[in-house]
Amino acid sequence: MDHWLETIPAVAVLLAVAVFVAVESLGVPLPGETILVAATLVSLEGAVSPWLVALAAAVGAVIGDSAGYVIGRRFGVRLLIILSRRFPARFSPDSIHRAIGVMNRWGALAVFGGRFVAFLRVLIGPLAGTLRMPYRRFLVANVAGAVVWSGAVVLVVSLLGRAAEELIHQFTWVALLAVLLTLIVLATVSVYRARRRAAAPAVAPGAAVPAVAPGPAAPAGSAPQTPTPQHPGQAQNAPAAALTMSDLFTPDGSLSPLAASAGITPGTPGSAAGPGVAGLAGVGAALATVFAPVGRAIRRTPFTAGLFLVFLVLAIVTGALWDPISRRSWYPEIAYGLPSFLDGHWWTLITGTFFSQLPIHYAITLVGLIVGVGWAERTFGSFRAFGIFAGGQIVAVIGTVFFLLASRSFDSDWAAQLQDHYDVGPSGGMFACLAAVLVTLRAPWRLRLRFALLAFAIVSLFYIGTMADIEHFFGVVVVMLVVPFVQPRGTRAGRPSSREWRILAFAGLVILAIVEVAGTLLPSDDPTTTAAPGASTWIDVGIDVLIVALIANGVRLGHRLPWVIAFGLGVFNVIEVIALLVYAVVAVDFSPSLFEALTNSSLWIALLVILWLGRGAYRVPWRRSRRVVRQTTDARKTPLAILTTDGGGTLSWMTMWDENRYFVTADGASFVAYQQRSGVALALGDPIGPAENVGETIAEWVAECERIGLAPCLFSVSDATLAAAPEGWTHLQVAEDTIIDLPTLEMTGKKWQAIRSALNRADREKVTFRMTVLADEPWEIVSQVRAISEEWVGDKALPEMGFTLGGVDEALDPHVKTALALDESGTVQGVLSWLPVYGADDTVRGWTLDLMRRRDDGSFRPVMEYLIASSCLHFQAEGALFVSLSGAPLAHAAGYEASGIDAVLDSLGKMLEPLYGFQSLHNFKTKFNPRYERMSLLYRDEGDLPKIALGLTRAFLPHESLLGIAKMGLQR
Numbered sequence: 001m002d003h004w005l006e007t008i009p010a011v012a013v014l015l016a017v018a019v020f021v022a023v024e025s026l027g028v029p030l031p032g033e034t035i036l037v038a039a040t041l042v043s044l045e046g047a048v049s050p051w052l053v054a055l056a057a058a059v060g061a062v063i064g065d066s067a068g069y070v071i072g073r074r075f076g077v078r079l080l081i082i083l084s085r086r087f088p089a090r091f092s093p094d095s096i097h098r099a100i101g102v103m104n105r106w107g108a109l110a111v112f113g114g115r116f117v118a119f120l121r122v123l124i125g126p127l128a129g130t131l132r133m134p135y136r137r138f139l140v141a142n143v144a145g146a147v148v149w150s151g152a153v154v155l156v157v158s159l160l161g162r163a164a165e166e167l168i169h170q171f172t173w174v175a176l177l178a179v180l181l182t183l184i185v186l187a188t189v190s191v192y193r194a195r196r197r198a199a200a201p202a203v204a205p206g207a208a209v210p211a212v213a214p215g216p217a218a219p220a221g222s223a224p225q226t227p228t229p230q231h232p233g234q235a236q237n238a239p240a241a242a243l244t245m246s247d248l249f250t251p252d253g254s255l256s257p258l259a260a261s262a263g264i265t266p267g268t269p270g271s272a273a274g275p276g277v278a279g280l281a282g283v284g285a286a287l288a289t290v291f292a293p294v295g296r297a298i299r300r301t302p303f304t305a306g307l308f309l310v311f312l313v314l315a316i317v318t319g320a321l322w323d324p325i326s327r328r329s330w331y332p333e334i335a336y337g338l339p340s341f342l343d344g345h346w347w348t349l350i351t352g353t354f355f356s357q358l359p360i361h362y363a364i365t366l367v368g369l370i371v372g373v374g375w376a377e378r379t380f381g382s383f384r385a386f387g388i389f390a391g392g393q394i395v396a397v398i399g400t401v402f403f404l405l406a407s408r409s410f411d412s413d414w415a416a417q418l419q420d421h422y423d424v425g426p427s428g429g430m431f432a433c434l435a436a437v438l439v440t441l442r443a444p445w446r447l448r449l450r451f452a453l454l455a456f457a458i459v460s461l462f463y464i465g466t467m468a469d470i471e472h473f474f475g476v477v478v479v480m481l482v483v484p485f486v487q488p489r490g491t492r493a494g495r496p497s498s499r500e501w502r503i504l505a506f507a508g509l510v511i512l513a514i515v516e517v518a519g520t521l522l523p524s525d526d527p528t529t530t531a532a533p534g535a536s537t538w539i540d541v542g543i544d545v546l547i548v549a550l551i552a553n554g555v556r557l558g559h560r561l562p563w564v565i566a567f568g569l570g571v572f573n574v575i576e577v578i579a580l581l582v583y584a585v586v587a588v589d590f591s592p593s594l595f596e597a598l599t600n601s602s603l604w605i606a607l608l609v610i611l612w613l614g615r616g617a618y619r620v621p622w623r624r625s626r627r628v629v630r631q632t633t634d635a636r637k638t639p640l641a642i643l644t645t646d647g648g649g650t651l652s653w654m655t656m657w658d659e660n661r662y663f664v665t666a667d668g669a670s671f672v673a674y675q676q677r678s679g680v681a682l683a684l685g686d687p688i689g690p691a692e693n694v695g696e697t698i699a700e701w702v703a704e705c706e707r708i709g710l711a712p713c714l715f716s717v718s719d720a721t722l723a724a725a726p727e728g729w730t731h732l733q734v735a736e737d738t739i740i741d742l743p744t745l746e747m748t749g750k751k752w753q754a755i756r757s758a759l760n761r762a763d764r765e766k767v768t769f770r771m772t773v774l775a776d777e778p779w780e781i782v783s784q785v786r787a788i789s790e791e792w793v794g795d796k797a798l799p800e801m802g803f804t805l806g807g808v809d810e811a812l813d814p815h816v817k818t819a820l821a822l823d824e825s826g827t828v829q830g831v832l833s834w835l836p837v838y839g840a841d842d843t844v845r846g847w848t849l850d851l852m853r854r855r856d857d858g859s860f861r862p863v864m865e866y867l868i869a870s871s872c873l874h875f876q877a878e879g880a881l882f883v884s885l886s887g888a889p890l891a892h893a894a895g896y897e898a899s900g901i902d903a904v905l906d907s908l909g910k911m912l913e914p915l916y917g918f919q920s921l922h923n924f925k926t927k928f929n930p931r932y933e934r935m936s937l938l939y940r941d942e943g944d945l946p947k948i949a950l951g952l953t954r955a956f957l958p959h960e961s962l963l964g965i966a967k968m969g970l971q972r
Contacts, residue, residue, distance in 0.1 A: 013039050013048055018060035021150075025064025025125055026071070034360075036150065040157040054154040061115065061146035062139075068125025069138055076130025077249050093248055100131050100248070107133040108141040115145035303382045304374040307389075308366065311426070314354050315362055325355050325424065335422035336397050337467065338404045349397055355424040368430045376433035379440055385433065392432020392475045399474035400467060414465055421467055428471040431457070435479040443728035444500050444941055450480065451504055459515055462602065498558065498706045499940070501614025506556035508607040509566065513548040515603065558620035558709045563611060570608030620709035639664070639671045643688050644842045646670075649718055650737055650884040651685035651848065653835035657810060659802065659958070660684060663701050670697040672714075675803070677958075680944075680951030681705045683714040684804065686721045695724035702726060713939040713948050716804060716887070722936060731936040735887030738930035742876040742883065747869065751929055755869045758862035766824045767860050769870040774811050774818040774833070781820070784828040785811070788853045803955040804886075806833065806850045817847065819871045821863045830854040830863035832871060837884070846882040847875055868928060885925045887935045 020035045036057045043050040080096055107128060114124035128138050298305040315321040318328070325331055332340065334351040341348075356362045377385035400423075407415030431453075438450050457476045460469040496504070547569070554562030637645070639662050643652055646669075655662075655673030664671045670689025674681045687697040698714070698721070705712040714721065715734065722731055747755055762769075774782060789808050811818055811833035819832040833851035836844045854863050872883055939948055 013042060014052055014056040017053055018056040018063075021057050021060035022064035022067070025061050026068045036153055037157055040154050043154075050154050050158050054150040057150035057153070058143075058146040061150065062143055065111075065125035065142045065146070066139070069129035069133075069135065072126035072129025073132065074129075076126065080130065097248055107131075108137050111138055111141035112145040112148075115142075115149040301374050301377040301382070303386050303389075304369060304377050307373060307426070308369050311354050311369065312362075312366070315356070318355070320355055320359070321362055322359050324358050326357060326422075332422060335424045336401075337422040338401055338419050340422065341401050349394065352397075352422075352424040353393055353426045353429070357424060361425065365425060365427065365430075368427065372430040372434040372437075376437045379437050388433050388436050388479070389426075389429035392435075392479060393426060393429030395478045396428025396432070396471035396475040399478070400470045403470060403474075418465075418467055418470075423467040423471070425468065427468055428475040431472045431475040432479045435476045436483065439483050444497070447496055447500055448503065451507065454480065455507070455511055458603070458606070459511065463515060496614065498614070498617035499711075501610065501617040502556050502558050503943075504610050505563075505566065505607065505614060506552055508603075508610055509548050509552045509555060512603055512607065513545050513552075516544055555618075558618050560618050560620075563615070563618035567608065567611050570604050570611060573604035574608060617706075619707060637668060639673070639688070642669065642671055644838050645840070646689050646691075647839040647845070648688045648837070649686045650739075650837055650846070650886065651716055651804065652688060652837060653815070653848065654804060654806070654850075655684055655688060656813075656815075657806065663704060665689070665693070665697050665700050667693075669693060672697060672701045674701075675955050676710065677951035677954040678947060679709070679711060680947050681710040681712045682803075682948075682951055682955050683712070684716070686714075686717050691720070694721060695726075698724060699726060711940070711944045711947050711951075713937060713944065713951075715937055715952070716935040717938050719934060719936075722938060725938055729938060729940055730942070731938045733934055734937045735935040737887045737933040737935050738885040738925045738928070739933055740872055740883050740885065740928055740930050742872065742880055745872060745876055754862075754927055755865055758865035759869055761862060762821075762860065762866045765860055767829060767863075767866065768822050769867070769874075770820045770822060771871065771874050772818050772820060773814055774808075774816070775814050777818075777820075780826075781828065782808075782812075785818075785820075785831050785853070788828065788831060788855050789851070791856060802958055803952075805956075806835075808851065811851050816850075818851075819867050819874075821860065821867050823860065827858075828855065829858040829860045830867050832864075832867045834871065834875075834883070837882075844880065846880055846884065847871075848884040849886050864924070865927065872928075885928065885930060 017036055017039045036053070039048075039053045039056075040050050042048070043053050111124055111128060111133075125142075312321075318325065320328075326335075333345065334348060334355065336345075336348040336352040356365050373385060373389055376388055379385075380388065404415065404419050408419070435450070435453060438446060438453060440446075441449060453476055457469075457473045461473045547565070551562035551565045555566055640656060642664075643655070648655070654660075655671075659675055660673040661676065662671050662673055670687055670693050672683050672687050673685070674683040676682075681701075683701070687694050687701070689697055702712045717731075725731070747759075761767075774785065786808050810816065811831075815836055817834045817836075819834065820828055821830040823829055831851065831853050832849060834847040835850050837846040837848055839845035849868070852864065860866070868885070875883055937948070939945070
């Protein structure tokens with residue numbers, strides 16, 4: 001690391017230190033401490049002041065930790081909710097409550113001390129933000145820890161020189177072990193005390209009550225309940241109500257009063273008293289509870305646990321955990337490599353697997369064992385995971401040996417150096433396990449992540465080129481080649497879609513540009529790189545990067561011309577490498593420049609293969625005006641005729657609105673109504689047509705969208721459409737439809753009291769109900785309806801929305817019915833519009849509520865309740881089966897808990913609530929005791945969501961700029 005730092009200017013050294021430390025503190029496991037040590041060693045030669053290096057590290061640490069704190073505070077609660085749902089035993093609200101108590105009590109010391117401990121410095125910022133540690137306290141501890149840490153490292157390195165690097169790494173390991181031991185002790189004491197309290201007898205009358213118990217779970221959206229003191233004489237071991245997330249965090253994400261006082265009340269339900277809660281037996285029981293998660297992990301992944309244990313025990317016994325094993329005299333006897341196999345040391349294939357070269361490598365290897373091998377064992381089982389790991393490790397080591405043997409025929413300094421090297425470590429088997437488990441992922445992430453893993457192995461091999469990189473390459477490639485032959489019969493591997501080919505080619509171009517720039521900026525002793533790049537090298541790199549920058553986005557979008565340019569570059573590189581190989585064979589001159597050319601050209605060859613295999617994906621017209629969905633045949637029926645013949649869902653009539661375009665299938669029997677916004681084809685509701693053709697209709701429409709470069713998605717679809725979705729697609733809930741079944745409707749009982757009161761009051765105040773067609777009403781009625789609607793829109797901070805929300809113009813459709821509430825003078829007090837829901841053979845089976853407006857200065861306040869109830873009774877008398885009060889966007893019924901991406905939409909709905917009142921509207925509809933049906937957004941994968949969000953914004957607010965929306969949103 002210090003060799004590279006010596007080649008860049010002093011300002012760049014300080015910037016590199018600050019950036020590496022900041023990114024590490026942000027939560028990314030980069031070697032921040034290593035680059036600080038290397039920069040200090042460089043500063044000893046006088047290039048830069050060591051104290052400026054310390055200052056840069058301190059600034060980077062403070063900025064990175066603060067950013068991590070903000071990330072944890074912003075998104076940590078959502079992560080906790082997801083974890084508590086998926087792993088309720090480990091991330092229960094009660095355990096989160098105790099963690100908040102620990103952070104409230106010891107948080108400042110944790111932030112300060114965590115700066116000196118490996119891995120803790122990566123986690124402490126986001127963790128403090130998630131557990132809501134006060135920022136002022138965090139900042140003080142953060143600044144103090146950063147200044148002391150950076151100053152201490154620089155001082156030690158300045159005094160001891162290169163020997164300080166090993167000392168600092170040893171100190172971090174000792175500190176980490178000390179922290180782990182302290183956490184175990186604290187957790188054991190906490191559990192022990194909690195069990196003692198649970199086993200204590202009832203509190204004597206008049207005795208002070210030392211704790212409070214959390215109240216019952218608060219409903220969603222309500223204020224957290226205040227803890228209720230136990231009554232004197234009530235047993236402390238009485239069952240306490242279990243904590244919920246709403247007890248800990250208020251809807252805006254801040255701490256509730258209960259969580260703010262965390263540490264006072266552990267509230268551990270289920271910690272029943274029993275024999276042996278005191279003395280040594282109690283300590284043993286507490287230790288068993290603390291290590292219970294470890295026991296569960298061992299039972300679920302015994303092979304990974306055994307491998308982890310052997311690896312760690314040998315590291316401690318041999319001292320390799322704190323001192324490089326290569327310094328041992330017996331290292332050549334246990335390490336594998338070409339010299340070992342030439343000497344007949346076949347056992348090194350086994351012994352070398354259980355060690356690592358450097359102490360810092362143990363941290364990476366242990367994490368890799370848990371992630372790679374553990375994931376494979378959970379997926380394939382212990383026996384298969386053992387076979388994949390062992391086979392991958394053997395293939396990786398043996399393949400590397402044969403590769404080095406073959407390289408003797410070439411004049412390569414790089415290969416000649418590696419022929420005398422030894423290596424240890426299980427990384428070949430770990431990469432094989434990771435490559436195998438990625439096959440089980442759902443499309444399209446299966447292809448994307450496998451491509452990323454293969455790209456990492458290839459780039460590391462070409463541009464780093466250690467023995468470990470060769471092993472990783474063989475471990476990954478062999479598994480990817482073998483998988484198609486060992487998959488069960490009938491397993492569909494699938495073929496990448498047009499979009500996937502474009503994404504792979506785009507990623508390949510970006511990787512090529514990054515690798516070329518990095519190979520120039522980070523010179524090394526490897527002959528495939530330039531030790532001192534000159535002007536010509538920079539010109540070549542600049543031209544390549546410029547070309548890639550010009551064509552990369554076009555390749556991603558599927559345009560033909562960028563594909564032709566990229567393919568031409570690939571062909572040129574193939575010709576170049578063939579010419580070089582021919583020259584080398586004829587002239588018997590295998591110079592280092594040949595290997596440099598082969599390295600760069602090989603990546604272009606791989607990209608050329610991707611471009612050629614996916615050549616059919618690059619047919620998107622360059623002109624935007626030509627990117628329209630083409631019809632495969634002349635429709636025999638209009639969309640209206642298809643809708644009235646086959647029927648549709650509750651939103652089906654909205655497909656008839658003017659803003660929509662139509663894709664009619666080849667057989668002319670089905671159609672999809674969509675809007676084209678920001679490169680997205682937003683289909684509205686379910687496809688219309690025969691129910692048995694829904695899957696084919698979606699597939700045909702998606703293929704046409706991908707042909708012209710649009711991202712397809714379907715908005716507010718029913719569960720029936722989700723069941724017919726293409727393989728690999730995913731969905732999230734965007735609303736809940738509120739359905740009132742009319743045949744069984746009876747407005748009796750207490751739950752209908754408010755509705756009956758509105759009907760009775762209308763009779764007393766001489767308010768009348770009229771169901772009509774607005775287009776047939778006289779001008780004075782229509783003008784009143786327009787005035788009421790415009791008045792409502794004028795009071796909003798944002799303009800009137802569209803897409804799934806109609807206005808007066810849509811209500812004037814002759815097919816739409818309008819409900820009016822009129823007072824004695826003929827003044828319109830309120831208005832509703834009802835959209836027809838067609839069944840088969842031109843019959844209307846239900847009605848969907850659209851326009852809802854009331855006069856602000858009207859004298860009859862419960863006009864909406866009156867209109868909806870009267871409409872339901874009217875449609876019931878006509879024989880309709882249901883009415884839909886429609887689903888308010890981004891609103892949910894009580895008890896709904898959002899997770900993942902749903903949580904992002906839930907936060908968006910809360911942000912827009914003061915502007916549009918989606919949740920208030922949804923809560924209002926609960927007065928009519930409806931049943932709920934999920935309405936979902938169906939899309940290809942998470943990579944489309946940013947574009948879909950922009951497209952939905954354009955669809956709902958088509959006449960407002962994004963800048964205007966942002967400004968009005970900030971002014972709410």
